[in-house]
Amino acid sequence: MASVYYTTPIYYVNDKPHIGHAYTSLATDVAARWKRLEGHEVFFLTGTDEHGQKVEKAAQDAGMDPQAFTDRVSGSFRELAERMGFSNDDFIRTTEPRHRRACQALWEELLRRDEIYLGHYEGWYAVRDEAFYGPDELVERDGVKYAPSGAPVAWVKEPSYFFRLSRWQDWLLQFYEENPGFIAPASRRNEVISFVRSGLQDLSISRTSFRWGVPVPNDPAHVMYVWLDALTNYITAAGYPDTEAPRWRFWPADVHFVGKDIVRFHAIYWPAFLKAAGLEPPRRVFAHGWWTNEGQKISKSLGNVIDPLALIDEYGLDPVRYFLLREVPFGNDGDFARAALAGRINGELADTLGNLANRTLSLIQRNCEGRLPATSPGTDADAELLAGLAALPATVAAHLEAQEFHLALETVMAGARAANGYITVQQPWALKKTDPVRMAAVLRHLHSALRVFATVLQPFMPDTMAAMLDQLGVPGEARGLAALSAPLPEGTPLPPPSPLFRKIEASA
Ligand code: ME8
Numbered sequence: 001m002a003s004v005y006y007t008t009p010i011y012y013v014n015d016k017p018h019i020g021h022a023y024t025s026l027a028t029d030v031a032a033r034w035k036r037l038e039g040h041e042v043f044f045l046t047g048t049d050e051h052g053q054k055v056e057k058a059a060q061d062a063g064m065d066p067q068a069f070t071d072r073v074s075g076s077f078r079e080l081a082e083r084m085g086f087s088n089d090d091f092i093r094t095t096e097p098r099h100r101r102a103c104q105a106l107w108e109e110l111l112r113r114d115e116i117y118l119g120h121y122e123g124w125y126a127v128r129d130e131a132f133y134g135p136d137e138l139v140e141r142d143g144v145k146y147a148p149s150g151a152p153v154a155w156v157k158e159p160s161y162f163f164r165l166s167r168w169q170d171w172l173l174q175f176y177e178e179n180p181g182f183i184a185p186a187s188r189r190n191e192v193i194s195f196v197r198s199g200l201q202d203l204s205i206s207r208t209s210f211r212w213g214v215p216v217p218n219d220p221a222h223v224m225y226v227w228l229d230a231l232t233n234y235i236t237a238a239g240y241p242d243t244e245a246p247r248w249r250f251w252p253a254d255v256h257f258v259g260k261d262i263v264r265f266h267a268i269y270w271p272a273f274l275k276a277a278g279l280e281p282p283r284r285v286f287a288h289g290w291w292t293n294e295g296q297k298i299s300k301s302l303g304n305v306i307d308p309l310a311l312i313d314e315y316g317l318d319p320v321r322y323f324l325l326r327e328v329p330f331g332n333d334g335d336f337a338r339a340a341l342a343g344r345i346n347g348e349l350a351d352t353l354g355n356l357a358n359r360t361l362s363l364i365q366r367n368c369e370g371r372l373p374a375t376s377p378g379t380d381a382d383a384e385l386l387a388g389l390a391a392l393p394a395t396v397a398a399h400l401e402a403q404e405f406h407l408a409l410e411t412v413m414a415g416a417r418a419a420n421g422y423i424t425v426q427q428p429w430a431l432k433k434t435d436p437v438r439m440a441a442v443l444r445h446l447h448s449a450l451r452v453f454a455t456v457l458q459p460f461m462p463d464t465m466a467a468m469l470d471q472l473g474v475p476g477e478a479r480g481l482a483a484l485s486a487p488l489p490e491g492t493p494l495p496p497p498s499p500l501f502r503k504i505e506a507s508a
Contacts, residue, residue: 004035004042005250009258010049010092010233013073014058017080018298019291019336020259022308023324027288027405028257029086030325033459034400036087037481043250045237046081047092048074052226053127056212066212070095083309085317085462092237094214094229103214103224103232105241106277110163111217115276121160121204126151129261130226132204149261161206161222168272169200175271181284183267184403185331188260188287192267203269231270235279253282255403260287286403289333306336315504318461319345325405325460342506352416353453354501359423360446361471361497363439367432372447372473373440374490382445385422388415389452393481396456409460412453419449447472448487455484464500471497 008025011017025046032044049055050070059069074093081088092099110116124133128151138145138153145153176182176193183189206222207213213223232240234253239245258266263285271281293304311320323344328334364370378386392415399408423446431439454468458479469479473492477483 001038001040003250004032004040005238005253006032006035006042006044007234007253007256008046008088009256009262010047010094010230011077012052012055013048013050013070013077014055015300016073016076017308019306019308019311020298021077022080022084023291024257024259024288025081025086025088026084026321026324027330027403028255029084029088030321030405030459031255031257031400031403033087033462034397037455037459038397039480039482042089043238043247044086044088045090045092045234046077046086046088047090047233047237048077048094049226049230049233050074050093050095051213051223051229052130053207053210053212054130054226056210057127059212067095080308083312083317084321090237092233094233099229099233099236100214102236102240103229104217106232106235106273107224107228108217109241109277110273113276113278115164115167116161116205117164119160119162119202120158121162122157123155123204124153125156126153128152131265134201156209158208159222160204160208161216161219162202163205163228163269163273163276165200165203165269165272168275169196171275172196172200172268172272175275175281179283182271182281183263184284184286187331188263188267192263195264196268200268227265227269228273231265231273234270234282235274252280255284255286256282257403258285258287260289263287286331288330289328291328292333292335294337295335315341315345316502318464319349319501319504322349322409322461326409328406330403330405339506342504345501346503346506348413348416349501350503352413352420354499356416356420356423356446357450357468357471358497358499360443360450361494363428364443364447364494365496367428367436368440368443370494370496372488372490372492372494373444375444375448375487376437376441378441378445381422381425382441385418385445385449388418389449392452393456393484397481405460408456412457415449416453419446419453422446422449451488452484455479455481468500471495471500 006028008028011021032042035042056066059066062069078091126147129147129149133147133153137148147153173196183192205225205228206216207225208221213226214229216222216224238251239247256266266285274281292298293306296304298304323341326344327340392411395411396408426442428439428442451472451474454465454472458465473488473494
């Protein structure tokens with residue numbers, strides 16, 4: 001089995017977590033849990049991005065020392081990870097000594113290879129994005145210049161170290177060509193390629209006008225540009241600069257999960273930094289889209305920021321996890337609408353999956369003395385249901401390999417709809433008196449279907465699927481994908497079922 005390395009972005013600690021943070025990490029969590037279910041060894045990393053002008057300013061605004069401030073806000077991201085059930089194996093903070101060491105080692109390696117030189121920067125900078133912009137990228141409104149993201153920019157003029165990014169333009173284009181899966185989805189790939197084709201300038205990678213960052217080795221007037229510092233987290237956690245460290249076997253990362261706004265950093269600067277330092281680039285950068293709230297852009301000034309913890313309190317963790325990955329194709333922008341949330345929870349989780357489980361398990365409880373009926377050869381309808389079930393895990397796996405979370409879930413829902421069609425036609429409740437042998441066979445097939453659905457849905461809804469597998473009598477050691485090929489023994493006792501999902505009010 002392979003080693004798999006998945007990462008989330010590390011989040012700025014200028015403010016508390018919102019739905020966007022929960023979303024990126026949730027997708028990464030599901031991908032990681034799936035790989036573990038397949039039997040792979042997984043390293044799943046998340047954490048917080050704590051340096052830079054934006055965080056320093058947020059600490060000043062809060063009247064706090066930056067370290068105390070980042071300790072506090074980083075704690076709220078840790079809490080989010082716990083409350084959302086994320087299964088991360090590490091949580092990195094860029095203010096940790098291991099990270100400062102990695103950044104300085106990378107810097108020295110780049111310097112040694114003549115990839116860094118000292119110069120003078122003069123140009124536009126957006127603190128909100130922590131990014132430099134060329135004059136032709138800006139728009140002007142009421143005499144103020146803005147970056148394409150809407151962040152205001154300011155003119156910066158200071159001594160600066162530069163990374164020889166221009167050197168890597170041709171290599172990058174060739175790298176994208178040879179690795180067509182490196183940037184996904186395809187629309188993002190095209191965007192990146194055309195940006196690189198338009199010409200890369202050397203990149204300013206140090207600042208002298210503030211102090212909150214990793215000091216540049218042997219030149220303490222400079223702190224490292226926060227994006228060089230931040231991106232390095234992915235190798236810090238793998239043990240860099242110690243390439244003999246046990247965790248180094250996970251590098252290169254398999255997927256960096258990111259939002260569409262930070263593709264440029266991950267797909268251009270990051271592979272160039274790595275290649276320039278003689279390290280391997282990551283295998284894939286997947287950029288998801290952005291959420292709006294009931295059709296409106298989410299922003300603090302509009303007061304419509306969605307707090308993921310409040311959502312969980314209101315609807316329960318697993319329904320929220322399900323909805324976020326079900327509603328919108330991963331990679332597209334999507335709208336968070338309460339009516340859509342209610343539609344998915346009520347129509348799919350409660351009516352389609354929950355109801356099927358409840359009907360089947362209640363009938364087994366009542367009519368089969370709560371014991372699992374035997375498997376038996378069956379009718380054409382049985383064969384069709386079973387063939388669909390046998391193919392389902394591989395289809396889900398293929399979708400997840402391509403980060404198509406919504407299609408993975410649609411595959412399971414299609415299976416659940418087919419099983420509902422089967423129960424409606426077979427009417428096991430009517431067979432008790434007329435043909436109890438057939439009734440038992442039908443209930444056993446439905447049980448097999450439910451076991452497949454619950455097994456493959458574990459990464460999406462860990463707690464509820466654990467409860468469903470308990471009700472199905474599946475022991476803990478038989479919950480992996482490989483165990484699906486071994487049927488549970490006839491006569492396995494099943495506990496009395498209870499509803500797995502509750503319906504919610506559409507207007508809540
Ligand atoms: O960018 N919908 O951190 P960050 C979906 N520190 N995703 C959203 C969103 C929305 N409305 N708003 C924000 C950083 N996001 C850097 C990363 S990695 C080496 C450094 C997503 O806290 C956004 O797309 O500003 C991004 O992926 C993530 O939240 C983190 O944003």
